[in-house]
Amino acid sequence: xxxxxxxxxxxxxxxxxxxxxxxxxxxxxxxxxxxxxxxxxxxxxxxxxxxxxxxxxxxxxxxxxxxxxxxxxxxxxxxxxxxxxxxxxxxxxxxxxxxxxxxxxxxxxxxxxxxxxxxxxxxxxxxxxxxxxxxxxxxxxxxxxxxxxxxxxxxxxxxxxxxxxxxxxxxxxxxxxxxxxxxxxxxxxxxxxxxxxxxxxxxxxxxxxxxxxxxxxxxxxxxxxxxxxxxxxxxxxxxxxxxxxxxxxxxxxxxxxxxxxxxxxxxxxxxxxxxxxxxxxxxxxxxxxxxxxxxxxxxxxxxx
Numbered sequence: 221x222x223x224x225x226x227x228x229x230x231x232x233x234x235x236x237x238x239x240x241x242x243x244x245x246x247x248x249x250x251x252x253x254x255x256x257x258x259x260x261x262x263x264x265x266x267x268x269x270x271x272x273x274x275x276x277x278x279x280x281x282x283x284x285x286x287x288x289x290x291x292x293x294x295x296x297x298x299x300x301x302x303x304x305x306x307x308x309x310x311x312x313x314x315x316x317x318x319x320x321x322x323x324x325x326x327x328x329x330x331x332x333x334x335x336x337x338x339x340x341x342x343x344x345x346x347x348x349x350x351x352x353x354x355x356x357x358x359x360x361x362x363x364x365x366x367x368x369x370x371x372x373x374x375x376x377x378x379x380x381x382x383x384x385x386x387x388x389x390x391x392x393x394x395x396x397x398x399x400x401x402x403x404x405x406x407x408x409x410x411x412x413x414x415x416x417x418x419x420x421x422x423x424x425x426x427x428x429x430x431x432x433x434x435x436x437x438x439x440x441x442x443x444x445x446x447x448x449x450x451x452x453x454x455x456x457x458x459x460x461x462x463x464x465x466x467x468x469x470x471x472x473x474x475x476x477x478x479x480x481x482x483x484x485x486x487x488x489x490x491x492x493x494x495x496x497x498x499x500x501x502x503x504x505x506x507x508x509x510x511x512x513x514x515x516x517x518x519x520x521x522x523x524x
Contacts, residue, residue, distance in 0.1 A: 235451065236267060236439050243255050243497075244495065248499060251494065254494045255294070259297050259298060265444040265447070266447035267439060270294065270305065272307065275480065304327060304328050305332050307332045307333075309336075310336070311336035329360075330361070330390070331361050333350065333361055333362070333363060335370045336370065340371050343377070347381060351385070354389050360390040361389045363389060364393045364395070365393070368397075383410055391414035391415065393418040395418025397422065406430040417431050417435070418434075419434075420437055420438045423453075424461055428453065432454070441491060441493075446468070474512055475487065478506065
């Protein structure tokens, strides 16, 4: 992968990406009308790129056909107006590699690949997993470290080793919450390797350390406001960015108190974007959390 191409890809990863939810109807089918409205809302309100089939999309509950149909729908609806990242990961390395030959990557700019979950591989196992994916991938890869979901943390040393050994591994979405680890990656990474926040609540401080933005959950509901915070921070206006960061602190905390995407779906339902439906084993927020989210929205002058 040559330098100009890397620079073009990296420019698409700067700012606020949004991990799109998958709206469901009461009969458990995908609500494509609601998804279309949400995509237009993102495009019109400052989102820099979209992530399809991430954790927030409840991808683990989607069939292979649904994932393909969902991806094609987003690509067609976006129609080139925003870059698109596609989640392609798993805990069976061969299955992930084999999926590249059957996946339609038209309209997709980058791949997000999560660290293997449940298996709890060693650091060498993590390295070999992503090395195999990097050798087979037709697109640039963004690593995803989220130990709270996978059960294993990918250390800074392993991330840096992958970043230096494979030019098509261009970034990491870091959701470990470990500031020392993330800062070590930022300090020692190759110049053309980017660090992206995987947690809305710590995006502002991570940008001050050198992260290039966030793949956001709250951006589903507040793309204009949260993308402004990210841009202000990236431009060095920390005082203004800090005000927005603190403005959303309570709401971000409520988003995750009963798990993601239960919180953001409650919020989007209160705002009239989606029905408050999730697929088992996930369930909607309790009424107490739902009402607390509604109260905070009202304090923020959001109609609900």
